[in-house]
């Protein structure tokens with residue numbers, strides 16, 4: 001694993017090759033100019049939606065040709081080396097969302113009462129506590145006042 005995040009403005013290949021060779025299947029963030037440079041340098045091997053595989057294979061393996069894949073998520077640019085047979089943009093996007101915490105669902109918060117992580121709408125009690133809906137109702141039943 002990388003101990004530091006490399007600059008997105010660096011040429012990414014040294015890094016993604018090192019990751020691939022060490023069995024690290026994580027995505028690396030890169031910059032928009034590199035994305036367009038790689039999209040335009042040779043016709044892509046395949047492209048779909050916001051992802052494409054660079055036209056020339058980087059190497060060949062028992063899984064077939066390995067290509068650099070670039071993918072856009074939330075206006076950010078990512079790449080890694082991928083066996084071409086596993087080219088799957090929706091899967092790539094969900095891997096990237098998970099790795100870079102780009103999940104666009106409701107932000108998670110920790111309920112001040114039950115200490116569980118919840119993604120429901122937050123409700124602020126009068127003393128500034130943020131609780132989940134269940135605990136909020138419980139507090140109301142115990143006579144707490146609130147402002148939403």
Ligand SMILES: [Zn+2]
Pocket residue numbers: 111112113114115116131132133134135136
């Ligand atoms: Zn709670």
